[in-house]
Amino acid sequence: MPVAVAPNPSVAASERPVPSAAVEVTAASAADAPALGAPFFELRDVETHFPVEKGFLFKRRVGTVRAVDGVSLTLARGEVLGLVGESGCGKSTLGRTVLQLIPPTAGRVLLAGRDLTALRGEALRHARTDFQMIFQDPYASLNPRMTVYDCLAEAMTAHRSVPATELPRRVGALLETVGMAARFQRKYPHEFSGGQRQRIAIARALAVEPQVIIADEPVSALDVSIQAQILNLIARLVRERNLTMIFISHDLSVVKHVADRIAVMYLGRLVEIGPAAEVFERPLHPYAKALVSAVPIPNPARERDRAARRVILAGDPPSPLNPPAGCRFHPRCAYAIEECKAAQPPWVPWDETGLRRAACIRLKEING
Numbered sequence: 001m002p003v004a005v006a007p008n009p010s011v012a013a014s015e016r017p018v019p020s021a022a023v024e025v026t027a028a029s030a031a032d033a034p035a036l037g038a039p040f041f042e043l044r045d046v047e048t049h050f051p052v053e054k055g056f057l058f059k060r061r062v063g064t065v066r067a068v069d070g071v072s073l074t075l076a077r078g079e080v081l082g083l084v085g086e087s088g089c090g091k092s093t094l095g096r097t098v099l100q101l102i103p104p105t106a107g108r109v110l111l112a113g114r115d116l117t118a119l120r121g122e123a124l125r126h127a128r129t130d131f132q133m134i135f136q137d138p139y140a141s142l143n144p145r146m147t148v149y150d151c152l153a154e155a156m157t158a159h160r161s162v163p164a165t166e167l168p169r170r171v172g173a174l175l176e177t178v179g180m181a182a183r184f185q186r187k188y189p190h191e192f193s194g195g196q197r198q199r200i201a202i203a204r205a206l207a208v209e210p211q212v213i214i215a216d217e218p219v220s221a222l223d224v225s226i227q228a229q230i231l232n233l234i235a236r237l238v239r240e241r242n243l244t245m246i247f248i249s250h251d252l253s254v255v256k257h258v259a260d261r262i263a264v265m266y267l268g269r270l271v272e273i274g275p276a277a278e279v280f281e282r283p284l285h286p287y288a289k290a291l292v293s294a295v296p297i298p299n300p301a302r303e304r305d306r307a308a309r310r311v312i313l314a315g316d317p318p319s320p321l322n323p324p325a326g327c328r329f330h331p332r333c334a335y336a337i338e339e340c341k342a343a344q345p346p347w348v349p350w351d352e353t354g355l356r357r358a359a360c361i362r363l364k365e366i367n368g
Ligand SMILES: Nc1ncnc2c1ncn2[C@@H]1O[C@H](COP(=O)(O)OP(=O)(O)O)[C@@H](O)[C@H]1O
Pocket: 050, 065, 066, 067, 085, 086, 087, 088, 089, 090, 091, 092, 093, 094, 320
């Protein structure tokens, strides 16, 4: 189902500043791709590991799930970054780590230069209001026992004082912003359809006036026709409010309509990043190629042609409990050679802008 969504004009291609620094292929300089403007929101070498313990009374650590294992990202203000990858690759854990709902094992999360990982207590609670999360299941952020009015008014007044007499008008205006009639304020979440509920959950996130939104599979549970409406709504709100967003999805076809850039994640690490249209049209990393080739095209002739060239990924993704050594993709990669098992591949910039890069030692050969 084609979805007509205008790209985010705040970072339109013609306005994108070309990074001035010459790109060198060193582990340090290539660890992160430049943002589409001045850095606003940054992840630096973020790791989130979960201990695996055995025993009842005397617990002992028997392993570590490396759910997120060294992710660096820089976003400009107003940018939407699509984060894609198979289920279990660490996308949700990364989202929760950004909000400090799970403390990172290592690394830093910075907003406008301020290190959120260094904050504790009240300072952290306050800083969290700059971030909001939108989930696949709207009930994750909506209390089923609260009316829409109570839910939105609570979010609106949690960190700001709004005169009580003003609240009904503001809640009504917010509902209209997300395409719902103001008269729905007195209803409960269960009285709405899935799409309407997701609109209310989006309104709740906006009520806190955040700067950054982490949208975790926000349309994955919706019918395809409704998905398009919600995607259009998200794209409009990002544009109007100059929001910065990480849009998480296992479905590339969803992400390509809202994202300015796409980052591809595999087993806790990023393997490719670049402008959305370029990654979608010509993925460079073997894993990204497989992901993109699995997306059906709504044109039967082109789809037949693509089906013949489809890259089938063998096997399930390995466990982040014992990730493969070297390039984590090597057990499933059709291009793997002995060297791939030896060391984690460095980021290789693809062009002089440095915006496109992938972590593969055979990148130039494969895409030559
Ligand atoms: N609280 C937890 N304890 C242990 N392992 C976890 C926990 N949360 C997530 N994981 C594991 O971390 C990996 C990444 O999970 P997740 O971030 O949910 O992936 P995704 O959102 O990409 O599907 C999975 O292997 C998952 O089982």
